[in-house]
Amino acid sequence: MAIYVSGHKNPDTDSVTAAIGYAELLKAGGEEAIPVMQGEMNPETVTVLERFGVTAPEIMTDATGKTIALVDHSDLNQAPDNLDANNVVGIVDHHKIGDVTTNNPIFCCVKPVGCTGTVLKQLYDTQGASVDPKVAGLMLSAILSDTVNFKSPTCTDEDKKAVAELKEIAGVTDTDELFMEMLKAKSSVDGVPARDLLNRDYKDFDMNGNKVGCGQLELATLDQVAAIRDDLYKAMEEQKAEGGHHTILLMLTDVVKEGTQLVVLSDDASVVEGAFDSKLDGNSMWIPGMMSRKKQTVPNMQKAFGC
Numbered sequence: 001m002a003i004y005v006s007g008h009k010n011p012d013t014d015s016v017t018a019a020i021g022y023a024e025l026l027k028a029g030g031e032e033a034i035p036v037m038q039g040e041m042n043p044e045t046v047t048v049l050e051r052f053g054v055t056a057p058e059i060m061t062d063a064t065g066k067t068i069a070l071v072d073h074s075d076l077n078q079a080p081d082n083l084d085a086n087n088v089v090g091i092v093d094h095h096k097i098g099d100v101t102t103n104n105p106i107f108c109c110v111k112p113v114g115c116t117g118t119v120l121k122q123l124y125d126t127q128g129a130s131v132d133p134k135v136a137g138l139m140l141s142a143i144l145s146d147t148v149n150f151k152s153p154t155c156t157d158e159d160k161k162a163v164a165e166l167k168e169i170a171g172v173t174d175t176d177e178l179f180m181e182m183l184k185a186k187s188s189v190d191g192v193p194a195r196d197l198l199n200r201d202y203k204d205f206d207m208n209g210n211k212v213g214c215g216q217l218e219l220a221t222l223d224q225v226a227a228i229r230d231d232l233y234k235a236m237e238e239q240k241a242e243g244g245h246h247t248i249l250l251m252l253t254d255v256v257k258e259g260t261q262l263v264v265l266s267d268d269a270s271v272v273e274g275a276f277d278s279k280l281d282g283n284s285m286w287i288p289g290m291m292s293r294k295k296q297t298v299p300n301m302q303k304a305f306g307c
Contacts, residue, residue, distance in 0.1 A: 002032045003089060004060060008078035010202050013045045013145045013182075017138035018071035018116040021131075022092055024071070025120065028086075028129045030047040033069070036060035038080060039227035042200050044145060044186035051181070052137035062175070063087070072116045074098035077204055081283045094117055094154075095148075111124065114154040115146035121162040137170035141182060147298055148218065149179040149253055152291045180287060184193055187219045194231035198239060198250060205298060207305040210246035213303075216293050218253045225252060229263075233283060236265045246271060246302075253291060262297075275304035276279060 005023040007015025019035035035057040049056055060066075063080035069090035070079060074217035075098035085100050090107040096114050097271070111119050117139035124131050133141070143163050147155035164200045169176055189197055195242065202215035218265045225232065234249045247266040254260070264272045288294050 001067050002034050003067050003069050005033055005035045005064070005071060006063070006069050007037055008073035008075075008082055008203070010199055011041060011045070011074075012201050013042075013048055014116050014142040015072040016041060016045050016057065017048065017135075017142045018092065018120060020054065020261055021117065021120045021135050021139050022069060022071050022090075022123075023123060024132060024135050025094070025129055026090075029127065034058070035095065036080075042186070043188055044151055044182050047182060047185040048138060048141040051178075051219065052134045052141075052152045054089075054134050057145075065093060074110070076100055076102045077206070085231060088177065092123065111147050111158075114163075114174040115143040115157050116147070116163040117142035117166075118156075118159045118200065118201060121166060122158070123170075129154040131166070132171050134167045134172050137172060140166040140170055140172060140175070144175060144179045145186070147292055149176065150297075151255070151258060153289075154292045154295045159233060177277055183218065183220060187217070187224060187255075189217070189219075189224055189228065194228060195238065197228075198232060199233045201292070203260055204243070204245075205301075207246075207302055208307050210305055211244060212301055212305075213243065213248040214244050214251065214293055216248070216251040216253060218255055220254075221258060222252055233263060233265070236263065240265055249297065251297060254293075258291060259286060259288040261286050263292070271304050272301070275300040 005019045007019045015125050016037050025031040037057045037059055038061050061081055063083040068088050072093045074091050074093050076086040085102050088100060088102055093110045094113050109119055120139055140163055143159050172178055198215045204213045240248050250263040252261040263286050266272055269280055273279055276287055
């Protein structure tokens with residue numbers, strides 16, 4: 001029976017490339033594995049797959065009756081619909097442990113590193129499997145993306161070691177050039193509907209019974225979204241009304257200045273202000289040094305909600 005390897009909803013570069021990378025590793029071990037994704041790729045991921053000549057995985061949003069391996073997440077609300085946790089046979093991730101539970105032991109490798117691609121590189125090494133140069137390029141790109149070219153506080157020495165090894169396999173001589181090519185695609189907002197931008201890199205979380213959503217746009221400069229700030233806020237209002245959220249946050253992250261303009265829509269904005277020890281100026285606040293949703297935004301919000 002085939003194992004479908006799936007990243008999370010609203011797929012990003014790590015979730016898509018990790019699905020491909022883990023499927024290839026499973027196949028090297030004799031398994032039948034198929035990488036899938038839960039939606040269309042964002043511009044950065046399209047750029048990465050085109051650069052390394054890899055075909056996009058098929059889209060699969062319904063896990064009914066399928067054997068599943070999860071990459072880059074272990075939360076039910078981010079997994080394919082109708083997931084039977086007892087059909088989950090593996091998890092490879094770099095986030096907190098989610099709420100997927102099984103009746104039987106499964107393979108699970110979750111490490112506190114900056115990217116699932118780093119975990120996968122270590123699994124390839126442990127199993128003595130060689131990484132295809134194209135797949136190495138994908139994993140390398142994911143690490144650069146998730147660590148914001150090593151600027152994110154999630155970045156570890158293990159991520160840097162994986163990049164150094166993967167660039168040799170992939171034949172990439174200039175990782176800075178690769179990252180800037182990815183950032184150019186990732187930060188492109190021209191002509192893109194505001195709702196699509198909000199959901200380009202977006203996740204929902206259950207925080208002590210409160211539904212909290214958080215999106216992130218990584219930008220070369222905040223000027224890129226100056227003309228559409230009102231449209232983005234309206235998209236947040238629409239999403240909040242439809243989804244029954246307590247709070248929706250949008251991180252407008254300036255990669256060059258290394259900080260985030262945090263746009264806030266909340267039933268109780270004081271919770272958000274308390275989480276970051278900062279006051280809103282209108283509907284947003286500038287937080288210097290904030291680069292990571294996983295390590296800086298979500299944990300602060302969870303603490304504020306008493307999780």
